[in-house]
Amino acid sequence: MLKIYGRKNSNQVIQVMWAVGELGLEHVRHNAGGTFGGLDTEQYGRLNPNRLVPTIDDDGFILWESYAIIRYLCRQYGKGSLWPQDDRQAALADQWMEWTNSRFMGVFFPVFWGLIRTPKEQQDPDKIQQSVKATAELLQIFEHHMADKKFVVGASLTMGDIPLGSMMFKYYSLDIERPSLPNIEAWYARLCERGAYREHCMNSFGTSTEEWFALEKAGA
Numbered sequence: 001m002l003k004i005y006g007r008k009n010s011n012q013v014i015q016v017m018w019a020v021g022e023l024g025l026e027h028v029r030h031n032a033g034g035t036f037g038g039l040d041t042e043q044y045g046r047l048n049p050n051r052l053v054p055t056i057d058d059d060g061f062i063l064w065e066s067y068a069i070i071r072y073l074c075r076q077y078g079k080g081s082l083w084p085q086d087d088r089q090a091a092l093a094d095q096w097m098e099w100t101n102s103r104f105m106g107v108f109f110p111v112f113w114g115l116i117r118t119p120k121e122q123q124d125p126d127k128i129q130q131s132v133k134a135t136a137e138l139l140q141i142f143e144h145h146m147a148d149k150k151f152v153v154g155a156s157l158t159m160g161d162i163p164l165g166s167m168m169f170k171y172y173s174l175d176i177e178r179p180s181l182p183n184i185e186a187w188y189a190r191l192c193e194r195g196a197y198r199e200h201c202m203n204s205f206g207t208s209t210e211e212w213f214a215l216e217k218a219g220a
């Protein structure tokens, strides 16, 4: 059976779990990383020498790097659904995955990290504000792309929706200024209707670093 190693509040784990949920794969997830620890053991080092999460073990096939895991799971178990049948559609889905990694994460993650993973007294409001603004500007590209689409590459959910979509719960939950982005808001509303999205992506992360760790310890 598919095993996933990683705490459920890690963004990289969340996106893998959402894919697993959408594909309906039988699986077991083992808590690892963060306050659960376990990454420094010899056994974990053999699975993932980077000592990071997530790692998967699919009947003895070991894989790390969340984007590689999502692509593997979608190609292996979701051809024609999360992995588009058409190679060009698959390439476009891949493009938006990479865009999320190379462009969106760079501007949005400092917002999330600055507000939630940094103790209040160490926060830098100006830096956070700059990243909030940069995120809003960057999202205009995706807003424009979504003008005539229900999902990232067309009429149904694909792997292209997964990385960016998984971050949208955080984007829309944080107490930050957001521009009006009607196409993205409509897409996000569609994601929120999905059981797997609600289960894996819409978990409270608190409003401070203390709350974050308390929720993590509670396994929430």
Ligand SMILES: N[C@@H](CCC(=O)N[C@@H](CS)C(=O)NCC(=O)O)C(=O)O
Pocket (backbone or CB within 6 Å): 010, 011, 012, 013, 032, 033, 034, 035, 039, 051, 052, 053, 054, 064, 065, 066, 067
């Ligand atoms: N590029 C890697 C990054 C993995 C990564 O940085 N994982 C973080 C959590 S998001 C981690 O393992 N941190 C140590 C910990 O959780 O203890 C991926 O996408 O899988």
